Amino acid sequence: MSTEKIEKIRQFIKQKAEEFGAKNDKEYNKSYVERNNTKPDTLNDNKAFFGFIHPNEELTGAFHDFSLTIFPCAEDKSWLVCLGVGSGGFKNDYELATYPGLRRLFSKLIDERGFCKTDFTDIETTLPNTITNSEELAHIKRTINTYSKVLPVCQIVEKPDSEEGRKIISAFVAGYAKLRNWPSNNDHRKAISKALNSFITNKNTNEVEEIERLLNDRKYVVLQGAPGTGKTRTTKEIAEKINAKTFFTQFHAETSFSDFIFGIQPNLNNEQLSYKQNLGIFTEAVKYATEHTDKDVLLIIDEINRANLSNVLGPIFYLFEHKMDKMNVEIEISPDFKLNNLPSNFYVIASMNTADRSLSVVDFALRRRFAWFDLKPTPIEGKEEDLGNLKVNKINDSNEYFFIEDFLKINQIFDWYASSSELSLQPGQGYFIAKSEEEMKSRIQYEIFPLIKEYLQEGLVRSAKEEFNNYFNKRINKSLFE
Known part of the structure; x- marks a missing residue:
């Protein structure tokens, strides 16, 4: 693949980052720092890469924390798309690396030709042989081995400029956007969801x-x-x-x-x-x-x-x-x-x-x-309607509504912060069925709020305490820590 096509993919990634909410128009308020080490002398298995790093890092030299890193090739051969960690290790992102939801998200973006570590704080264990000794990546083997310990997630992309290749790369950029909390409006969030949906949406099962x-x-x-x-x-x-x-x-x-x-x-x-x-x-x-x-x-x-x-x-x-x-x-x-x-x-x-x-x-x-x-918490389908300032799903043949926004907010908190065993604590969809906004608020205050408070008092999902507290403060004007 020519250097022109590498540049084409690089611009595609920057365009996607902007769609997902990244802002780099102000010198002191950047969403990312771009690194681009794809000069001709680096492309011959000599540490060529490009991507995004933490906005507090410098343009050159060793860097820290999570990065979106792509190892390209000048020839028409496979690339490796990764969530990486700078060779300087963690400075700002260690706590982020401990969140189960981060691994949960990126693990869904890979297939049998990818790899995802079980522990994102681990920057000492090398990649498996299926990656480091892959014949498909033999042309960049030395480059990959250089960074083998600091790549928590990676995916082989056979044809980066194809529709499928761009779909995978776009999903990794969307995952990085969620990691960095780029989206600031519904358009950004919808764009991220669109890029991720085909990877993370569960198949409908009766x-x-x-x-x-x-x-x-x-x-x-x-x-x-x-x-x-x-x-x-x-x-x-x-x-x-x-x-x-x-x-x-x-x-x-x-x-x-x-x-x-x-x-x-x-x-x-x-x-x-x-x-x-x-x-x-x-x-x-x-x-x-x-x-x-x-x-x-x-x-x-x-x-x-x-x-x-x-x-x-x-x-x-x-x-x-x-x-x-x-x-x-x-x-x-x-x-x-x-x-x-x-x-x-x-x-x-x-x-x-x-x-x-x-x-x-x-x-x-x-x-x-x-x-x-x-049986896991699952949204209840129905005709979408506006009920006050909320979007709800009208449940067929009934006078009840499924409060989808409340369900999704609780679901997102559990998905990001809860361990595998704590996921089994998430309130199911039955909690979010009500005949009116007043009834739903009552359910939140007298059923969901006490349940979450009890979890926290037992030391469960403690890392999500501020997220839960913020939700209840905004929704029912009540704090978990009064």
């Missing part, structure tokens, strides 16, 4: 159909997610769709084997003390399945991990094998009722609240016997 398929294949499924993600609603929808005979129970800390399987209890109708049998909901459901083999039977267990599962399940634990042939032993479920496997028309859907910090741990043996499906 959750009900996917869970139904999983249920048919695995028979015993746990839906796990934060409050408001639709676990109960989804379970009911599946039960209706498969037209199953449904049994329902909810576990709690005192749920026992005698409640769920079989036990005895006092007969309060007799004058003298006597006892009667108590068939638990599990036994009732299984008996129904064995007596009605032409009918699917679904047992719904709400909040499955609120109970001590070893005590509740007892010996029937071993029956939960979705493809188990008959065992050599029979397990007594109740007097005169023994099984060596569960009926083929018997299914279980359980739900688990991942935000409840007081729940019992689900052991690995039980995890192996169930399939696990994550």
